[in-house]
Amino acid sequence: MKVLVMSDTHGYLNNAMRAIDNNPDVDMIIHLGDYCRDVADLEQLYPDKKFEYVYGNSDFGVGLVEAEKTLEIEGRRIFLTHGHKYSVKWDLDRIIAKAEVENAHIALYGHTHVALIDQTCDCMVLNPGSISESRSNLSESYAILDITPEKVDAEFFYI
DSSP: OEEEEEOOOTTOOHHHHHHHHTOTTOSEEEEOSSSTTHHHHHHHHOTTSEEEEOOOTTOOSOTTOOSEEEEEETTEEEEEEOSGGGTTTTOSHHHHHHHHHTTOSEEEOOSSOSEEEEOSSSSEEEEEOOSSOOOSSSOOEEEEEEEOSSOEEEEEEEO
16 A cells, blocks of 8 residues: 655645645555644545544644554554654654554654654654655655555655
């Protein structure tokens, strides 16, 4: 299954739409918060796509939207969070510990606006960066996961 992972749209949908349009073969889109309400607009624009999302520290009045969740895709457990509750701006220790508790093969987070992949532990820890406001010397970004029962491949794309 191909999954497009984005975070931190902050109300700017142009890059999110460009990412989805450039990857018509994705089966699912994951939004890791900060303006998770943007997903409602994206769902209307792309009714054939499945969306999963969590809220971030800039989301207010989110109703029943969860702060974190764990999905199972192709037999792989995937932990989703925005990351602010795990101090990801300082280190990955807390999110790695949570991923271990969740028996996750993959932990996805946003918040820092910097794309990163870490495989120093038993699971893949991935931040797709920000699709709207990069804080790195690279441009805005998102990730594509190709998940099979045998392996997970991840690739970053820059807009």
